[in-house]
Amino acid sequence: MDNINKKKEFIIKFIYFLIILGIIFFIFKYALPLLSPFIFAFLISMALKRPVDYISTKFKINRKIIGVIMLLFVYIFICIILIFFGTKIFQYIGGIFQKLPDIYTFNVEPALNIIIYKIQDIIPDIANFINLEDINKYIMNIVNLISLSAVDAITSIATKIPSFLVKFIFAIISSFLFTLDYYRFTGFVMRQFPERIQHIILNIKRNIFGTIFRLIKAYSILLTLTFIELSIGLIIFNIPNAILLAIVIAILDILPAIGVGGILIPWAVIELMKGNYNLAIGLIVIYAIITIIRYILEPKIVGNQIGLNPIVTIISMFLGAQLLGFLGIFILPIIVTIIKYLNDTGTIKVFK
Template sequence: MVMWKKWLWISIIVLIGLFLVPYSLPLIFAFITAVMLEGLVQWQMTKLRFNRLQSVIIVFMSYVLLISVIGYYLISIIAQQTVALSGKTPNFMKGFYVSVIRPLIRKWEFYSKNLPKDVIVSIEKTLENSINSLDTFLHGVIQNTVNLLTAIPGFLIEFLIYLIALFLISLELPRLKAKVEIHLKEQTKRRVYLVANQLYRAGIGFIKAQIILSLLTFFMAFIGLSILRVPYTALLALLIVIVDILPILGTGSVLVPWAVIAILQNNQFLGIGLIVLFLVITVVRRIIEPKVYSTSLGISPLAALISLYIGFKLLGVVGVILGPALVIVFDTLKRANIIKMKFKI
């Protein structure tokens, strides 16, 4: 009966925790960041003989300064190139109408004279549906932009909460650790430390892998767009990287439609160049991804390749992240002897 009650309470706590996760993301990210920065705090306390408060303040201020500098330069580059790009948007739309839309209208007027009425009605319905789809898409883009702008104040508040929580958690981390250890048996404690240590290393490795792949994509896109003499290369390369990171989307979401528009505008050099760039980025990433993940996450290249492939086939781009993550969690639990695989056939 006692065991039954214990597992009941554990289940209730887990369910409450899962329910609160969406509302506690700033605190969760603050805790993860504090754990990641703990090594620097401990190093200063050991090597430089600082007390914990001094070490936490120095590491915290250095971290805030780093993300502030990176954020400032990113926002400056994006703002400058966005303003310059928006100034040329009307000319681009006018040129697109003159070089693509108007010739299509003339061809339609010429060929429609000799087509049966049923065919004309069918084509007109298709065009109407396409226009409606485009209108819906543009309205969605505008609405998402408005939602993004209105979400900025809320994001700033959550970011402030994240920073405050990061400082306080960093300061209280040893006490939090001690409070958790009180409720753990010695064997459970060793297993928890092993799992936490492995997952911590895997988390750092995953972030490292994503940074390497994002930098690789950025430089390939930047060099490719520079060769194609495309203006605003830094902004567009950054946009490609951001879209590539997002679930479901990929580099093709930017490069392929852009290539189609360029070809319709009779700019075959740019259109074919963008398609080649898309193929190069895709092939290079597919070749390098297993090696990067295996090196950064501590799993074999074969396991990384299989997890990436199966994850992609089952869940698409999201599976590329979840596949290796599940392999790491399984391997970690097996090492901690939580999952036992001792059998023979």
């Protein structure tokens, strides 16, 4: 009888856990994108709460006036960043992809021809199986396809700018409203829960912000290591502006679609076709070293910072990426950390 009760209890807990995971997945997959302007606005007002309260108390100025002034400064700064750097980045990337066919024609194709002619000198019969013109046409078609796809992608992003601006305007308006009535809004929301749940929510909030801070710290460590490895590697091979280039590539490493490999591998291929074999091999070696060190250290550093076992960390990062995309790499470890915290404090019992 005891065994049957234990099995029932296990099944109930398991189903409960699946329901919670399903609700979390639904929220992050569907609800958050719809409510993103308001969530962004609330996070901005929450981030400004302490400085606004401090300045208001220190200088005896109305809290709403300080809140409005600080929000104006924040949004002016954001607009300057988006307009200046966003425009420059899109122009730079678009220009590179538009020039890809010319780069191939005037740089890569001559180097490729030299390599193929050398192979033909060593193995004369290979000409019966490989047609140089067909290879060049095939590669040129791929380059044109990449160039057109990239330009189309940038154009597609540009067409979404009006939608983004609408969301951004709603976020701006909402952030002013949240800041002006922050305590009234949060007080109303908290009053809808029993006192015990209110304490849990406050503890979870503190845990979330602590975890986010530690995640930022962990990835700052990883990006610094990547920068150091890149700097040493590029300096060894006498690359001009090695330090500046290392900074740019390390920053791009944040983006999973690009990463270090998205820069170093194409660069190595181009150098190989140009006949710079030492540099091409060196770039591949740099990429291999960075990747190996990253895969070894990332779960350990991130896990240590947020208090998770490295195995649990890497599994949650992988599942997060599969379920929720790029942001899932950060979101799911945070969720797992919250579950662990609630379990450790005895609020819920998921595992022993």
